[in-house]
Amino acid sequence: xxxxxxxxxxxxxxxxxxxxxxxxxxxxxxxxxxxxxxxxxxxxxxxxxxxxxxxxxxxxxxxxxxxxxxxxxxxxxxxxxxxxxxxxxxxxxxxxxxxxxxxxxxxxxxxxxxxxxxxxxxxxxxxxxxxxxxxxxxxxxxxxxxxxxxxxxxxxxxxxxxxxxxxxxxxxxxxxxxxxxxxxxxxxxxxxxxxxxxxxxxxxxxxxxxxxxxxxxxxxxxxxxxxxxxxxxxxxxxxxxxxxxxxxxxxxxxxxxxxxxxxxxxxxxxxxxxxxxxxxxxxxxxxxxxxxxxxxxxxxxxxxxxxxxxxxxxxxxxxxxxxxxxxxxxxxxxxxxxxxxxxxxxxxxxxxxxxxxxxxxxxxxxxxxxxxxxxxxxxxxxxxxxxxxxxx
Amino acid sequence: xxxxxxxxxxxxxxxxxxxxxxxxxxxxxxxxxxxxxxxxxxxxxxxxxxxxxxxxxxxxxxxxxxxxxxxxxxxxxxxxxxxxxxxxxxxxxxxxxxxxxxxxxxxxxxxxxxxxxxxxxxxxxxxxxxxxxxxxxxxxxxxxxxxxxxxxxxxxxxxxxxxxxxxxxxxxxxxxxxxxxxxxxxxxxxxxxxxxxxxxxxxxxxxxxxxxxxxxxxxxxxxxxxxxxxxxxxxxxxxxxxxxxxxxxxxxxxxxxxxxxxxxxxxxxxxxxxxxxxxxxxxxxxxxxxxxxxxxxxxxxxxxxxxxxxxxxxxxxxxxxxxxxxxxxxxxxxxxxxxxxxxxxxxxxxxxxxxxxxxxxxxxxxxxxxxxxxxxxxxxxxxxxxxxxxxxxxxxxxxxxxxxxxxxxxxxxxxxxxxxxxxxxxxxxxxxxxxxxxxxxxxxxxxxxxxxxxxxxxxxxxxxxxxxxxxxxxxxxxxxxxxxxxxxxxxxxxxxxxxxxxxxxxxxxxxxxxxxxxxxxxxxxxxxxxxxxxxxxxxxx
Numbered sequence: 001x002x003x004x005x006x007x008x009x010x011x012x013x014x015x016x017x018x019x020x021x022x023x024x025x026x027x028x029x030x031x032x033x034x035x036x037x038x039x040x041x042x043x044x045x046x047x048x049x050x051x052x053x054x055x056x057x058x059x060x061x062x063x064x065x066x067x068x069x070x071x072x073x074x075x076x077x078x079x080x081x082x083x084x085x086x087x088x089x090x091x092x093x094x095x096x097x098x099x100x101x102x103x104x105x106x107x108x109x110x111x112x113x114x115x116x117x118x119x120x121x122x123x124x125x126x127x128x129x130x131x132x133x134x135x136x137x138x139x140x141x142x143x144x145x146x147x148x149x150x151x152x153x154x155x156x157x158x159x160x161x162x163x164x165x166x167x168x169x170x171x172x173x174x175x176x177x178x179x180x181x182x183x184x185x186x187x188x189x190x191x192x193x194x195x196x197x198x199x200x201x202x203x204x205x206x207x208x209x210x211x212x213x214x215x216x217x218x219x220x221x222x223x224x225x226x227x228x229x230x231x232x233x234x235x236x237x238x239x240x241x242x243x244x245x246x247x248x249x250x251x252x253x254x255x256x257x258x259x260x261x262x263x264x265x266x267x268x269x270x271x272x273x274x275x276x277x278x279x280x281x282x283x284x285x286x287x288x289x290x291x292x293x294x295x296x297x298x299x300x301x302x303x304x305x306x307x308x309x310x311x312x313x314x315x316x317x318x319x320x321x322x323x324x325x326x327x328x329x330x331x332x333x334x335x336x337x338x339x340x341x342x343x344x345x346x347x348x349x350x351x352x353x354x355x356x357x358x359x360x361x362x363x364x365x366x367x368x369x370x371x372x373x374x375x376x377x378x379x380x381x382x383x384x385x386x387x388x389x390x391x392x
Numbered sequence: 393x394x395x396x397x398x399x400x401x402x403x404x405x406x407x408x409x410x411x412x413x414x415x416x417x418x419x420x421x422x423x424x425x426x427x428x429x430x431x432x433x434x435x436x437x438x439x440x441x442x443x444x445x446x447x448x449x450x451x452x453x454x455x456x457x458x459x460x461x462x463x464x465x466x467x468x469x470x471x472x473x474x475x476x477x478x479x480x481x482x483x484x485x486x487x488x489x490x491x492x493x494x495x496x497x498x499x500x501x502x503x504x505x506x507x508x509x510x511x512x513x514x515x516x517x518x519x520x521x522x523x524x525x526x527x528x529x530x531x532x533x534x535x536x537x538x539x540x541x542x543x544x545x546x547x548x549x550x551x552x553x554x555x556x557x558x559x560x561x562x563x564x565x566x567x568x569x570x571x572x573x574x575x576x577x578x579x580x581x582x583x584x585x586x587x588x589x590x591x592x593x594x595x596x597x598x599x600x601x602x603x604x605x606x607x608x609x610x611x612x613x614x615x616x617x618x619x620x621x622x623x624x625x626x627x628x629x630x631x632x633x634x635x636x637x638x639x640x641x642x643x644x645x646x647x648x649x650x651x652x653x654x655x656x657x658x659x660x661x662x663x664x665x666x667x668x669x670x671x672x673x674x675x676x677x678x679x680x681x682x683x684x685x686x687x688x689x690x691x692x693x694x695x696x697x698x699x700x701x702x703x704x705x706x707x708x709x710x711x712x713x714x715x716x717x718x719x720x721x722x723x724x725x726x727x728x729x730x731x732x733x734x735x736x737x738x739x740x741x742x743x744x745x746x747x748x749x750x751x752x753x754x755x756x757x758x759x760x761x762x763x764x765x766x767x768x769x770x771x772x773x774x775x776x777x778x779x780x781x782x783x784x785x786x787x788x789x790x791x792x793x794x795x796x797x798x799x800x801x802x803x804x805x806x807x808x809x810x811x812x813x814x815x816x817x818x819x820x821x822x823x824x825x826x827x828x829x830x831x832x833x834x835x836x837x838x839x840x841x842x843x844x845x846x847x848x849x850x851x852x853x854x855x856x857x858x859x860x861x862x863x864x865x866x867x868x869x870x871x872x873x874x875x876x877x878x879x880x881x882x883x884x885x886x887x888x889x890x891x892x893x894x895x896x897x898x899x900x901x902x903x904x905x906x907x908x909x910x911x912x913x914x915x916x917x918x919x920x921x922x923x924x925x926x927x928x929x930x931x932x933x
Binding site: 001005025026027028029030032034036057059101103104106131161164 | 403738739740742743747748750751753754755757758759760763764848851
């Protein structure tokens with residue numbers, strides 16, 4: 001009997017367990033702002049503060065039925081000034097009608113000025129918080145981050161989504177197109193590697209704007225020290241591993257050609273030369289296809305193929321070499337040679353790491369490109385106007 | 393302090409409940425109204441006694457007649473109009489009696505006279521000689537005709553049953569695309585014959601009993617003697633024998649009285665309207681309980697797996713049947729968990745919804761006045777209302793209901809901004825999935841709401857706890873001593889659980905039910921290989 005009473009009482013307490021402990025984490029969707037992008041900019045007034053801009057996908061009621069016209073923006077930009085991210089977030093949460101939902105943040109955009117000044121102290125929160133995700137894209141804006149976030153875009157109305165879809169599309173070309181917080185941070189924590197982030201800029205005018213990736217920002221430690229152009233970015237991607245489906249334009253004395261690179265694989269080898277310097281060999285295997293062709297008169301069949309593959313090899317090698325020269329001039333180990341060295345030659349690495357900058361500037365890069373050109377596309381020779389129908 | 397108060401309150405309540413229980417016990421069961429009363433020699437006293445016992449009902453017909461040479465004997469027939477076949481009475485009782493000339497012309501010797509009537513006059517296969525009047529009453533009530541003779545202290549009960557009954561037709565509740573279309577009727581004998589026609593085995597045991605003080609309902613147990621588990625049959629019989637109730641109007645009464653867990657949301661006694669299903673269950677070692685007056689035949693024990701098995705599984709091709717069975721399982725999970733999952737996702741775990749989908753849901757949620765839980769509850773409740781209304785209403789009105797339901801509840805509620813469109817979708821898929829597993833549909837609608845409540849309090853955590861609780865509970869249930877979850881356990885044959893394996897793999901009957909003659913397939917080559925030669929088949933299957 002007593003036992004029964006106890007059981008009944010325990011069961012009676014059970015709903016309280018649920019009701020009282022429960023809902024603390026409960027957020028109805030209509031009490032949330034879905035943050036799709038965060039922009040950090042340098043404050044004009046003092047160095048301590050930074051401008052924080054949150055891009056929020058504007059919730060719009062569908063019960064009205066009619067489609068909203070393009071007049072009003074699809075996003076809300078919320079701004080504040082704060083010393084740190086968390087302070088800014090709290091400030092925004094206090095003063096807004098809804099709570100910020102951060103796990104869906106697509107991109108962190110750093111203003112160029114802020115990036116040049118150093119960002120380590122600014123982004124600690126992005127690693128520590130449970131709401132922020134490591135897979136968030138990190139980018140540097142050409143100019144102000146806020147401008148990118150608030151741009152009225154023609155395609156995807158929310159620039160955060162625009163960027164994330166654009167990068168997703170690019171990552172089909174190569175895995176190395178992923179410039180996410182995780183990669184950025186792991187490079188930042190590394191002793192020698194340079195973190196990189198794509199540079200994003202706004203193109204177009206008024207409400208017909210678009211976004212464009214304009215090269216890569218190169219960081220040394222936590223400061224942006226320079227940038228690669230869009231072309232250099234592509235050849236940098238080539239040298240980092242495997243690439244699918246991209247193209248390269250080559251000029252030759254006999255004509256010009258655009259090649260589709262079907263598949264490109266780069267393997268790296270590292271040797272320590274007798275004089276103590278490093279030699280890095282890139283073995284590039286590429287399957288290319290002729291995309292467009294003009295000129296090259298008088299060349300036929302095998303001869304043409306041989307010439308063209310030579311042309312492709314040369315231009316791939318040239319471009320990769322140029323990019324490397326740029327990196328050396330910046331003295332930024334964007335190729336993660338230090339990491340490779342550490343893995344392959346740990347003993348030598350111990351000696352080298354103290355003056356890695358010195359070692360890096362003396363690295364000799366040997367690029368060996370092998371191009372296979374199995375098909376010429378649907379036609380063999382370049383189109384020649386006015387000659388085709390003579391025989392009829 | 394409060395704790396003490398509550399505990400005292402509960403003690404009081406429990407005490408009160410106990411008191412009530414004992415009150416019920418004290419109440420004497422209704423005294424048997426029928427006291428012993430033998431058949432008298434006087435015809436008139438017998439007739440008037442019978443009339444009194446049947447409370448002078450107007451449908452009791454008494455027919456006096458004379459028989460023997462020159463009509464030297466008087467007698468009377470008593471029967472209840474409507475329960476008897478008039479042609480039978482005329483042909484097999486009255487006509488022979490009027491032409492019968494008693495051999496001896498002496499004073500009627502009671503014994504000889506009755507025997508003479510049985511042996512020489514009547515043309516009926518089922519005649520019983522009785523000495524007690526109550527037997528005559530019972531006979532009348534079950535459609536027999538009672539024959540009294542003047543000067544005889546005994547009576548005859550002659551079988552003349554013949555009342556209107558529905559013919560065998562396609563069942564409404566279980567329709568099949570492929571498979572027999574006959575269904576049970578309200579007539580007990582028809583039903584037993586339908587099963588007998590499927591299983592022509594001498595081992596098929598049929599046992600009759602009458603339950604119900606007032607209704608005297610005929611109930612019939614059918615099982616295969618060499619297959620049924622002795623424990624189960626003992627439990628079923630003892631529970632049935634203990635029944636001392638007023639009325640059994642439908643097999644549902646029996647079900648509730650003999651179930652292991654009558655308060656459980658899960659059914660532990662199965663029912664079917666189709667003879668082939670009943671026969672299949674009997675062949676697996678189950679017991680069929682057939683109740684007169686209802687086409688729904690109970691089968692026991694019932695296990696959880698059975699909810700997912702349909703007859704058509706065994707009539708269609710194995711791969712398709714397996715696919716359908718997996719679909720049913722998925723549907724079952726959807727119908728319990730889908731609203732809960734939706735609530736927990738949109739209230740707690742927004743981060744795991746893909747961003748684009750989140751925007752869609754968020755946009756739909758915008759401007760709706762209630763929390764998701766309330767919103768979902770409204771829609772689930774509305775669905776239950778529409779369903780209940782659709783079942784109860786006469787068919788022509790049912791259509792109106794479905795239009796109103798679809799338009800008002802679905803479209804209008806959304807466009808008025810009362811509920812979000814995703815909720816309607818979730819509730820719709822939930823509702824439709826529930827019909828995949830009809831025998832569990834009652835349990836499902838309760839569990840669904842429980843899961844929704846848990847999800848709205850604690851999200852995934854609550855769902856996990858809830859599903860754990862359901863599993864534990866299912867594991868603890870039994871049906872006539874057989875664990876409810878048997879059929880999914882590894883140490884039993886699993887050919888017929890999550891998927892339906894080819895028939896030739898099901899060599900044994902389900903071990904957890906059947907006992908004794910376990911093998912149901914003789915040595916055969918699986919159809920995948922060509923037959924080699926036929927040898928030693930049939931070891932008494």
